[in-house]
Amino acid sequence: MAPSQAGHVPTLDNLIKSFNDLPLEASMDSLIFLLKRRQIKGDDCAKATAHFLRHVVAKSKWTSVNHLIEQVRSYGTRLAQAAPLEPVIGNVVRRVLGLIRDEAAEDRNADDVASETASDIQDIQSLAPGAPPPQPLQRATTASPVRPTLGSITSGLLVSNSMFNLLSVAEPLGSPLTGASTPMSSALHASVHALRSEVMDGIEEILDEINQADDQIAGFADIQIHPGDYVLAYQPTKTVERFLIKAASKRRFTLLLAGLQVPDPSAEPPYAALRKRLAAAGVQTINLASNGLMAYIPRVNKVIFGAKAVYQNGGLLVDSGCCVAAQAAHEYLKPVIALCPVYKFTPEDPSNEVVRGELGDPSSYVSYANGPAVDLLDIENTVTDYIPPELVDVYLTNLGPQTRHHLASILADHYKTEDIAFSLQFDEDS
Amino acid sequence: MSGESNGAPAGAPNAASTAVDSTKKASAPSNAAAPPANPEKLTPAQLKAKAKAEKAARRAQVKEARAAAAAAAPAPQEKGAAAADGKGGKPKGKQDGQSLAVPRASVSGRRPSMHRVLEKEKEQDVRPNVLECFSHVPTAKRIPLSQAHKDVHPAVLAVGQMMATYALNDSIARLKAMLLAFKKVIESYETPKGSSLSRHFVPHVLNPQIEYLTECRPMCFAMGNAIRLLKGKINKFDIDTPENEAKEALLEWVDFVINERISLAEYAIALNAAESIHEGDTILTYGRHRLVERALLKAKELGKFFDVIVIDDHFERDGQNLATTLCKAGIHVLYSPNLGGLRPKVAAASNVFLGGEGIFANGSMNARSGTADVAMAAANAGVKVMVLCESINFDRDRVSVDSMTYNEVDPERNTPDFFRVLYDNTHDKYISGVMTEFESGGGSSPAQAILALLRKQEDPLIA
Numbered sequence: 047m048a049p050s051q052a053g054h055v056p057t058l059d060n061l062i063k064s065f066n067d068l069p070l071e072a073s074m075d076s077l078i079f080l081l082k083r084r085q086i087k088g089d090d091c092a093k094a095t096a097h098f099l100r101h102v103v104a105k106s107k108w109t110s111v112n113h114l115i116e117q118v119r120s121y122g123t124r125l126a127q128a129a130p131l132e133p134v135i136g137n138v139v140r141r142v143l144g145l146i147r148d149e150a151a152e153d154r155n156a157d158d159v160a161s162e163t164a165s166d167i168q169d170i171q172s173l174a175p176g177a178p179p180p181q182p183l184q185r186a187t188t189a190s191p192v193r194p195t196l197g198s199i200t201s202g203l204l205v206s207n208s209m210f211n212l213l214s215v216a217e218p219l220g221s222p223l224t225g226a227s228t229p230m231s232s233a234l235h236a237s238v239h240a241l242r243s244e245v246m247d248g249i250e251e252i253l254d255e256i257n258q259a260d261d262q263i264a265g266f267a268d269i270q271i272h273p274g275d276y277v278l279a280y281q282p283t284k285t286v287e288r289f290l291i292k293a294a295s296k297r298r299f300t301l302l303l304a305g306l307q308v309p310d311p312s313a314e315p316p317y318a319a320l321r322k323r324l325a326a327a328g329v330q331t332i333n334l335a336s337n338g339l340m341a342y343i344p345r346v347n348k349v350i351f352g353a354k355a356v357y358q359n360g361g362l363l364v365d366s367g368c369c370v371a372a373q374a375a376h377e378y379l380k381p382v383i384a385l386c387p388v389y390k391f392t393p394e395d396p397s398n399e400v401v402r403g404e405l406g407d408p409s410s411y412v413s414y415a416n417g418p419a420v421d422l423l424d425i426e427n428t429v430t431d432y433i434p435p436e437l438v439d440v441y442l443t444n445l446g447p448q449t450r451h452h453l454a455s456i457l458a459d460h461y462k463t464e465d466i467a468f469s470l471q472f473d474e475d476s
Numbered sequence: 477m478s479g480e481s482n483g484a485p486a487g488a489p490n491a492a493s494t495a496v497d498s499t500k501k502a503s504a505p506s507n508a509a510a511p512p513a514n515p516e517k518l519t520p521a522q523l524k525a526k527a528k529a530e531k532a533a534r535r536a537q538v539k540e541a542r543a544a545a546a547a548a549a550p551a552p553q554e555k556g557a558a559a560a561d562g563k564g565g566k567p568k569g570k571q572d573g574q575s576l577a578v579p580r581a582s583v584s585g586r587r588p589s590m591h592r593v594l595e596k597e598k599e600q601d602v603r604p605n606v607l608e609c610f611s612h613v614p615t616a617k618r619i620p621l622s623q624a625h626k627d628v629h630p631a632v633l634a635v636g637q638m639m640a641t642y643a644l645n646d647s648i649a650r651l652k653a654m655l656l657a658f659k660k661v662i663e664s665y666e667t668p669k670g671s672s673l674s675r676h677f678v679p680h681v682l683n684p685q686i687e688y689l690t691e692c693r694p695m696c697f698a699m700g701n702a703i704r705l706l707k708g709k710i711n712k713f714d715i716d717t718p719e720n721e722a723k724e725a726l727l728e729w730v731d732f733v734i735n736e737r738i739s740l741a742e743y744a745i746a747l748n749a750a751e752s753i754h755e756g757d758t759i760l761t762y763g764r765h766r767l768v769e770r771a772l773l774k775a776k777e778l779g780k781f782f783d784v785i786v787i788d789d790h791f792e793r794d795g796q797n798l799a800t801t802l803c804k805a806g807i808h809v810l811y812s813p814n815l816g817g818l819r820p821k822v823a824a825a826s827n828v829f830l831g832g833e834g835i836f837a838n839g840s841m842n843a844r845s846g847t848a849d850v851a852m853a854a855a856n857a858g859v860k861v862m863v864l865c866e867s868i869n870f871d872r873d874r875v876s877v878d879s880m881t882y883n884e885v886d887p888e889r890n891t892p893d894f895f896r897v898l899y900d901n902t903h904d905k906y907i908s909g910v911m912t913e914f915e916s917g918g919g920s921s922p923a924q925a926i927l928a929l930l931r932k933q934e935d936p937l938i939a
Binding site for chain 2: 332401426427
């Protein structure tokens, strides 16, 4: 993007505000543009997606659960396609889909209790083939059963809501799965309305979780960082900054910042704000102007960085060069701590593209004024790295520190089996 | 003295004595008497006056030069202050204090240049920003010419300055410059009466030069080795060896070292490494090292087809020059400006060529910062890591397992905002083989075998 446009880049907040005024398609387009231009990145993607899906649920016209799921899925697919290397978008979409399924299932259960007709049950089961009423948790079955209690976090608080529905909804909701529309009875209308508000509440909760994740992770700071430690932070993200500041309030350690860009003499030195806050807390920081980190690692007690995404196998998607830090630390048996909120856990395996890394704009490295050199050279500026699971020691999530052996159960708690294929679906589309 | 000059115009009687005096005085500027057409016509007193005037003029000149130097000195400091202003906050206050101190110094002190020098040194010694754990690592210092030991030869002074400013950076470039400067020292050496070259040269002439160079920048292994060889050579001279003969032999020996250990070694290593490249290989390298560059160009010259991946350090960006050079030679180059995506890139290579600044006795390689990361990634990916290094860079005494044992801080990046060490230490377990001038036909020796290698070749370094 031309630098002159920098002033016009809409911020996330503006964008979210604009959702209220714009029609769905228009806000979709503006979000997709921002994603494609990488003007929304990382954590903001998750927030933007959640906000947007909330509007989808609120504004789009849907008559049945299936219909809603279909809509969320199609909007979600388009968002995910706009930023294929931001897996958090897919994660949020999956979470919302799972949420809708949960709410629908709960409604149905309520209905079941109310009117125990066999036809209703049939209806329900055919309505949401993948989401039968609660069953014991089992992931491997091919019948794609859902974790029953899975809503524990997202929908746990909604139980009371569905209790109200229990009284208010006299009739089973949506009947047809084939899509043939049935005349909408007022009761159905009411149930759609109830479901809508429940799902929106659920999305609010997901948003809360995203917003609070950093603070929750920071809560574990003093457990991980000890007095006198030398901590190497690679390109600290907001999550890592908060973690470090929190740690500094309780511990006196020394921080080495790595993975800096070449300083622009006119600009402020990198991470000046962070360093100032840490200095105020008595933590000494130093910027390492170095690519290679092997020289410093023997001094360092632990390496900390934020992950963009955690894959099913425990591999991490991170900023470029981070792998060098993890590798060096692993080589010297220093703990590698990845800060990764749960919403970054992606129920997929890393694609080849992820492993190879995303290519970015090389113009800051090679002067385009130097035409002959640019013509001759093949320049690859890799902006993301993939860290294989064996290099990571601790996954510090907002639910607490985890090891890679436990990741599968976290994934199972947060996603429904039928939504895991979400990304596959868009691969076929594209 | 003034009485004499007053009396001089009176003429003849004491002319003889003053003449002696004045010639003695004038002897320093030998051309003092030359400009006048017929010196006989000048009276001795006139001569003396002239000499005096000339001396005064020279003094004034020196003073002027000093003043100019003093005027020049503030410039960089002001720059520093400006930069600090940009950084805001803390450094500003400090700089202010300094700029207050400076004018006072220049008013009260007769020699502002000296004051500045001292101040600068103080500033450097304090180094408030460097973490304690790195405070032992030395750094290059720019020693002002006026502070150098009086015995330091001008050629060595120049080399020292170039080393301190990183105009000479590479170990071999520094070695070569030092040897050439030592040749000048040897040429201009005259043995004082009553001693011999073999006894007098090293302690009184050579050592001050070495001390000065070490002060400018910590010596690289190659320089240390060469100095050890040179001292050994000098000690072997018989006390009675005539000075000329000894000097001649030393000069010849220095030439021999430059030819054998530098020029020929470079050629042999490049050829050997080039031969080890197979058709269709992909060679990965880090930064720019002259041996790697020569080897790749040589391989191209031999008609081999291969690709090169150049990984660069974006704080140095030497690799870009290498990439351009190779491209111009017709080699396909993939240039990566940073260590991003290192693992997949390394895995795509069939061979990694790294240039070493030096190799420790335990086989660890001392090389520019970042080399160790590349070597480790390659070793973990199962890719061969070849190190190209002249045997003069081998150190037989020092052992290092840690990058901070022997290292240097980059003086340019030793600020509160940036810290950088120049070298890192690549453990020998990541090195598949070292190519020195002793191997041929694409062969290499294991890194741990350095001492054995030197001994096998009956190298004078070991013997």
